[in-house]
Amino acid sequence: MASIKPSVPKGTRDFSPAEMAKRNYIFDTIKSVFRKYGYQQIETPVMEKLSTLMGKYGEEGDKLIFKIINNGDFLADGGINESNITADSKRLLPLIAEKALRYDLTVPFARYVVMHQNEITFPFKRFQVQPVWRADRPQRGRYREFYQCDADVVGSDSLLNEAEFVMIYDEALGKLGLKDFTIKLNNRKILSGIAEIIDKSDNIIDLTVAIDKLDKIGLDGVTKELLERGFTQADIEKIKPVILLQGTNETKLTSLRDTLAKSEIGLKGCDEIQTVLDYVADFKLKTAHLELDITLARGLNYYTGAIFEVKTNEVAMGSIGGGGRYDDLTGVFGAKEKLTGVGISFGADRIYDVLDELNLFPAEASQGTQVLICCFDKEGERYALPLLQQLREKNVYAELYPAGAKIKKQMEYANNKHIPYTILIGSEEMQSGLLAFKDMASGLQEKLSAQQILQKLTA
RNA sequence: GUAGGCAUAGCUCAGUUGGUUAGAGCACCAGAUUGUGGUUCUGGGGGUCGUGGGUUCGAGCCCCAUUGCUUACCCCA
Secondary structure (H helix, E strand, O other): OOOOOOOOOOOOOOHHHHHHHHHHHHHHHHHHHHHHHOOOOOOOOOOHHHHHOOOOHHHHHHHHHOOEEOOOOHHHHHOOOHHHHHOOHHHHHHHHOOOOEEOOOOHHHHHHHHOOOOOOOOOEEEEEEEEEOOOOOOOOOOOEEEEEEEEEEEOOOHHHHHHHHHHHHHHHHHOOOOOEEEEEEEEEHHHHHHHHHOOOHHHHHHHHHOOOOOOHHHHHHHHHHHOOOOOOHHHHHHHHHHHHHOOOHHHHHHHHHHHOOOOHHHHHHHHHHHHHHHHHHHHOOOOEEEEEEEOOOOOOOOOOOOOEEEEOOOOOOOOOOEEEOOOOHHHHHHOOOOOEEEEEEEEEEEEEEEHHHHHHHHHHHHHHOOOOEEOOOOHHHHHHHHHHHHHHHHOOOOOEEOOOOOHHHHHHHHHHHOOEEEEEEEEHHHOOOEEEEEOOOOOOOOEHHHHHHHHHHHO
């Protein structure tokens, strides 16, 4: 067989030990906050039925789902013939692929909730830390395989949940060392209200996609895009004050209520935002800036209430988290009663890139073996075993380099692995019972008994 | 899907208007040092210059194609 150049698929990566230590630091930090707020972990399969995922993420999203081709002779088993193979790929797809890699954690969770609704106690608070896959073009901060850390609560329409998610973002990102980040808050009902006052409720997606781009293409760009999407100049004049809102969250809300006075749903959105802001004010944020941003739309078409997005202000990076409330997501899976849900997601890989760029990983994040026992021969190896076990019983991360290698080699190993201490066991040491204990950083070496070494390493 | 950039040692990269045998740093291996890493010194291995064509007396360098990576847009964590 011809040898092939080893490589991984585009947009995927290997994680070496040093990277895994840092990644786990992020996962552990986020998980611990989730648990603290009462969320319990679940996992779902990496693949879902294609039918579970299709149609939940909009037209663009459907294209970005990784499909898994059927096993076996999919051409014959799918009943593919001349006529349907030349038909459009949309019809062909379900015949040759019935599974797909999950695109996010929210839709599989909705599927999970409906399947397990009889065994779940509501409100159900779950978190999930697993990879998701998107067939996107990779670029800075964008991968085809990446981890999401999701927390959702299903079966509670209280806006306290929204407020707690703001607090979770604040606590987790603050713990990770971020100093300056903004949690953007919006409400889909406000967007609906805006569409309503210009009588374009059917075009809400076009409307939100366009105004979402405000900070990128400016008012002129948005105007141009809206005109292209069938809005009139009069429409744009009506909603312009809303798009160009400025000032504190309070002034924005006042002005919004004014503009949306004729829209019942719009005012409801304002009330909801107000309630969340009030809750958060009682909690008191530690680090985060909380900002009402009505240009925040997000592409997902299942949000119905609150919408979140988190951005760091310290480095240029897309959003590092997002979420929102979805009232009818479980509906398409045939939930008996409508189950409302709200949730957030942390983009772990982007957070990693941010922390790495800002040098925010603490040294403890990559701690491994504390002490390596080096020996010269089989005899030393046997002599070392009881000490090795005692060290481990005291929870000291310890390893023994198997006998047979030169001491030089063993020391190099300790050095490369950044092991701070080594213990040398030779004939002299075995005779006296005093072992050579070396501090690798300083190079200092002293003769200590096994007991003294144990004490030193557990101090 | 649209547009740009890049591709030379394991890694990061030099390589002059096209001109002998393609270099450096790091990493790796060995020795200086038969009981000691990191630091220092000496030596060594390692390359189809992404791939395929073309121009030329001659191509790492110029032209075309192709593949891969990457950045931005769309969209998104």
